[in-house]
Amino acid sequence: MLDLSLNGARVVTPGGVQVACVGVQDGVIHSITDTPPAARTSLDLSGKVLLPGVVDLHVHFSEPGRTHWEGWAFGSRAAAAGGVTTVVEMPLNAIPATTNVPALDLKLAAARAHSQVDFALWGGLMEDNRADLRPLHAAGVMGFKAFMLEIDDGSFRHAPDHILYTGMRELARLDALLAVHAENSALIHGLSRDLQAQGRRDPQAWLEAHPPVSELDAVRRALLFAQDTGCRLHVVHVSLPEAARDILAVRAQGQAVTYEVCAHHLTLTDADFVRLGAVAKCAPPLRDAARVEALWELVLAGEVDCITSDHSPCPTEDKATSNIWEAWGGINGIQLTLPLMLTEGVLRRGLKLEDLAQLLSTRPAQIAGLYPRKGAIQVGADADLVVADLNSPWTLRREDLLSQHPWSPFIGRTFGARVERVYLRGQPVWEGGHVMPEVRGQWLRPQGAAVPT
Ligand SMILES: [Zn+2]
Structure with a gap:
């Protein structure tokens, strides 16, 4: 029984975009499968896009x-x-x-x-x-x-x-x-x-x-x-x-x-x-x-x-x-x-x-030397995941901005896509238009072989 399964989105993986179910266990991507795995929490994301954080x-x-x-x-x-x-x-x-x-x-x-x-x-x-x-x-x-x-x-x-x-x-x-x-x-x-x-x-x-x-x-x-x-x-x-x-x-x-x-x-x-x-x-x-x-x-x-x-x-x-x-x-x-x-x-x-x-x-x-822990939807990576709706136009208002000082040259601009839900290591951090107050970030030090080449 996994902690979480995000089912039916168009999942953007290093191998391409595929309709799939992403299973999460202990904050890490555990599986990417065609059929939903057993999970304590399952979410139907048909019609949405799932991107890496x-x-x-x-x-x-x-x-x-x-x-x-x-x-x-x-x-x-x-x-x-x-x-x-x-x-x-x-x-x-x-x-x-x-x-x-x-x-x-x-x-x-x-x-x-x-x-x-x-x-x-x-x-x-x-x-x-x-x-x-x-x-x-x-x-x-x-x-x-x-x-x-x-x-x-x-x-x-x-x-x-x-x-x-x-x-x-x-x-x-x-x-x-x-x-x-x-x-x-x-x-x-x-x-x-x-x-x-x-x-x-x-x-x-x-x-x-x-x-x-x-x-x-x-x-x-x-x-x-x-x-x-x-x-x-x-x-x-x-x-x-x-x-x-x-x-x-x-x-x-x-x-x-x-x-x-x-x-x-x-x-x-x-x-x-x-x-x-x-x-x-x-x-x-x-x-x-x-x-x-x-x-x-x-x-x-x-x-x-x-x-x-x-x-x-x-x-x-x-x-x-x-x-x-x-x-x-x-x-x-x-x-x-x-x-x-x-x-x-x-x-x-x-x-x-x-x-x-x-x-x-x-x-x-x-x-940044953080790959493959960060940066892609693949098994073994942190479950940092973004659910986006590409059929959801909206116009930016000042009150939409969460910065302490919500000024922006983009106020009044219309966007064609919306960030609906965000997971940090498997925990929802943004959903329903709110940031979940209990979620805390971790310090990351470079680990992987750093590019560039
Ligand atoms: Zn700068």
Whole structure:
């Protein structure tokens, strides 16, 4: 007698999509069969789609230190409602930033107390915590994040070239993964000063301060440094098809590099940003419609590793300004990644469900070293499961968002698919429009052989 059997959905497995019954025992997928197994709880899911839980490699929950911005409780509930069952949380926006072991311990305590989804943690590489990289690696971070762009965060600092380069040398010795935010700092800050001196404070000025070449240049430099040092690299939020092609070209020559595209870079354009203003401010910024469609071509061709949210919330008032330089840069998106990708990818552009599962679950779990425990519906994996209805249009209202500060550039948008029910290790965590308060996430340390190749 199994604990749970989910029967009759179109189940998205690594081997393809099949109508099947998924049996769960002790939080783990026990069987995938044609006929329902005996189980204490059985559910008929005819007409629904069963997907693996989303693994989001790029989220900022801002706790400890800025819990009033989001925090693990709000952030993880928004995650659960969006079908995200594993988050890999970034070192910055929390205070202190996760750049040494005591700071990691503080973040772990907050996450263990409040997270309702499973979590892994990135450490940070910055000027100058190079002596902390080895202890952080030993403590179980899944990789490191560095900013090539100088930022004013209060706790996290960027990694200028010599720190990036020597940090990569150390990470190569540890066989640790480095994620980079790749934008040319000197160019962007110089352009920003010029525009500010002209009195510009409009959204278009933000676009002019972050021209495509500022991202392309930094991606190329990061690739070159990583090649020279032998460091495994993951490029976050690639917004340019040109940058993606550069990454694919060096990978074809054997370099160990992966990249992610954010859902907002596939579903909003620079024209949306000019219309919406600060609520859609992010870095790299939203790009023109031709580049957005070219990114979709890469997605549909199977040439993008994974899709992330870069969930980066803030108090609503930090978006409520007409001065684009003052507005917080980030998109509040973790709850919408899967509905957006189902709607714009699967329903609108014919993205196959098994390819969607690769982008949102399998590949990110592999990059994080969490596969095969996470990332796919297969026997022996954690029963992190999402029941989706692909025939259920709905329009996003502010009150649908579970973030602490429910702003979003997507309010008013109509989605074609809905996340109905979500299981974390076999326990329902989202059902009937509610997050189950008793469910708690676990800390995940990298275990499997990490890609990339
Ligand atoms: Zn980010």
